[in-house]
Amino acid sequence: MKNHFLTAASLIGALALTGCVTPPAKYKPAPDQEARNKALNTGKFWWGTSTSSFQNEDRGVKEGDPNYFRTDWDVFADEGKAAVKGDAGTFSWTNFDKDVAALKKIGVSHFRFSIEWARVEPKKGQFNEAAIRQYAEMARKLKAAGIEPIVTLWHFTFPDWLYNRYDKREVNFLHPDVQKEWEVYVTKMVGALKPYVRYWVPQNEPNGALQLGWIAGHWPPGILLSPFKYKRAMRVCADMFIDAAHIIKKERPDAVIMSVHSLPNWRPNRWQDPTLCTYNTMRRQNFDNLDMIQSVVDIIGINYYYTQDASIRSFLNHGQGEKSSNYTQMGWEIEPEGIYQVIKQIGDRYHKPMFISENGIGTKNEQKKIKYLRDHINQVRRADAEGYDMRGYFAWTLVDNFEWTEGYVPNFGLTVMDPKTKDRVFEPSAAFFQNVIRAGNLTPSTKN
Secondary structure, eight states: OOOOOGGGHHHHHHHHTTOOOOOOOOOOOOTTHHHHHHHOOOOSOEEEEEOOHHHHOOOOSOTTSTTOOOBHHHHHHHTTOSSOOTTSSOOTTTTHHHHHHHHHHHTOSEEEEEOOHHHHOSBTTBOOHHHHHHHHHHHHHHHHTTOEEEEESOSSOOBGGGOOTTOTTSOGGGOTTHHHHHHHHHHHHHHHHTTTOOEEESOBOHHHHHHHHHTBOSSTTOOBSOHHHHHHHHHHHHHHHHHHHHHHHHHOTTOEEEEEEEOOEEEOOTTTOTTOHHHHHHHHHHHHHHHHHGGGOSEEEEEOOOEEEOSHHHHHTTTOOOOSTTBOTTOOBOOTHHHHHHHHHHHHHHOOOEEEEEOOOOOSOHHHHHHHHHHHHHHHHHHHHTTOOEEEEEEEOSBOOOBTTTBSOOOOOSEEEOTTTOOEEEOHHHHHHHHHHHHOOOOOGGGO
């Protein structure tokens, strides 16, 4: 999920010593892009929510079982660099029906969930066919409940057999076998789920994961300030996205390929960043990976949580918790108009349909959460009314879970899990979102 860039100050400081960083190159959309957008029939405006496998699924198998699996994040936790391991989720694997019941009660039209690659391929070349069937059954159950499934194939985690904790020069996106193994995995999963799934997200927030993994050293593989490996990993990552898009379209020609990127709204600060080095660096963080893959993307997903000054000082003060009413538990500044600004930036740059793939707030104050959701949804309405092609809004997240390196600190959920029954218990924000969905009123003509 979210990409807070707390340790990106080290990167920006290093770049500042070398002078101004150039802004992102201008992007030129395809000549027939507008016609393609109108031809992409996705129905009425989507109201949904998103989850991730690692944060929500329980393990489901015991250690010693042939299908027992571990991810790179589990290894990272062993190293003391992550708060919890992947068996501390909200039991969405063994209790997926509880998720479906909560989704039906809220009234969402779409639900984005992810596949755990390590679960379906616990060892290289060894596929867990029962797990693959269960993922297909999850998609089928959603369809039967009147909810359109959107499947993410990679949501930050790799199988541990693509991650050598003792030699991190060739891990994850830089593992020598990753592209070949990715093609096998994607082909397997798309083949199994294609009867029920039209909408696919090959990768979730690759721009954030790459920066946090190879520059900030905050996420796997935990490498600090390695810009050349970072650029290599980004190129491989983009190639893998494009490969997945081609596989998906071959298996299901009417499939819709969606990107999902972490897209904060960056404010320039000439006083603290006179050469705009920091500002241009963070704009490139938003756009560089998306520029590489946009040719195969049908709809661009925007994960928006906060606005921030692009300056070294702001990074040093970032992530210090809910220090006032205008900040979240993650220390992120609340700025509803920022989501409107990001929609404009993405819409004007790429001229493609968009949807808000994640938007939410970590807070224990439910009235604050409701205000956050209301204010951001109103800004999405504003952009839609101005002609930006918005296809949906997804709240993060269905049920309170753990944040990647922070553990069970931020409360993003519309519901909470009853520890005994595993039922999803409505928070006031879930009732608010339910009423928003019932009211609707985001149905421009482009959505047919």
